[in-house]
């Protein structure tokens with residue numbers, strides 16, 4: 116293969132912090148995917164993929180037993196957070212949970228027989244919505260239902276996690292979750308500043324969170340994670356300094372800091388957010404830098420695009436060993452090849468297929484009540500998709516692409532195959548976002564803030580020259 120080499124310097128180490136500038140922010144702020152999958156969700160438009168995947172699974176019945184990941188989507192929330200882009204149902208009606216669990220139980224039964232009930236479940240994640248909307252009896256009922264159809268584990272290496280809205284739990288509920296087998300907790304924090312919390316309709320005082328953190332520690336959960344968001348209304352350097360100080364004081368094991376996606380045309384609740392109170396792309400980039408620098412100085416290791424972990428955390432080890440994966444929850448250790456998503460809108464990744472469940476609650480109920488599968492659409496990866504997924508996920512997880520490995524694995528000449536992409540790669544290099552040689556493409560310290568833009572270069576489904584990706588569907592990359 117032949118690439119235009121960028122000097123003969125050895126590959127640069129990935130910087131712990133990055134230095135961006137407002138000109139780059141203005142140049143690269145454009146709508147783009149987050150690459151929790153490739154192809155991304157807009158390409159899950161093939162209804163025939165469901166039947167083909169089911170046929171393929173049946174043909175695999177004699178295959179060796181391999182580990183499995185499970186995701187369970189629990190969509191209910193008591194209050195709306197204005198920034199929210201999740202698939203959720205806001206209700207104060209507790210009976211909604213019972214109707215949902217009845218359908219979920221039938222789906223669990225169906226899917227266990229389809230995917231293999233004996234496969235050890237190494238990873239389990241309950242997300243939402245607000246999983247802890249469920250009362251204690253319903254949480255127990257659901258875990259028992261899963262355990263009676265899938266092979267759940269009690270080994271300490273399992274990763275069983277649940278997303279928690281701090282406003283919905285007390286020590287008793289946390290103790291119950293521990294007893295049910297969860298060993299990882301992820302708390303939705305977003306920001307500690309009262310003005311920001313008011314603007315997003317999510318009031319949760321620091322003292323309330325600190326108490327939960329204390330209970331989580333005392334109960335002996337293996338890992339505590341915080342979700343933060345930058346780019347929210349009223350956030351500035353001062354408010355972020357205070358939020359970071361409070362986060363660091365509580366010292367969670369993992370922190371995910373997401374870029375707020377303002378898409379009011381798509382998510383009605385976001386219309387309650389005053390656009391004029393939102394930071395500009397350049398200010399967002401500064402906030403992102405501030406978070407990255409602050410957390411790295413506090414001893415956290417930067418993982419991929421937007422995760423930070425304490426040294427020694429499994430994600431840091433996995434990144435060093437090239438076993439990091441990006442999935443619908445962000446970054447994870449690769450413990451299973453297949454992910455089975457259960458519940459309304461849940462996405463599964465099985466073999467060469469991505470499949471998504473019915474996204475509307477009524478339609479989900481209708482399918483389950485009729486004895487049908489809840490899977491409604493998806494896509495089957497082509498050879499070209501698999502190659503591009505490897506390239507994109509290598510950049511998103513490892514911040515580099517080993518070109519020789521890519522050529523060997525996919526039997527291609529990289530420079531010939533990606534001839535159309537190389538001039539644009541050169542342009543990224545001129546902006547200091549990547550370096551490339553005949554052997555590697557590496558994301559620089561500055562480029563980390565633009566990882567989504569770098570990945571977009573290899574996305575065959577985006578308009579590459581001239582046109583813009585769909586601004587209604589994708590959030591701004593910066």
Ligand code: SF4
Nearest residue numbers: 192195196199201244
């Ligand atoms: S952010 Fe979470 S708790 Fe808030 S409405 Fe969305 S899913 Fe519900």
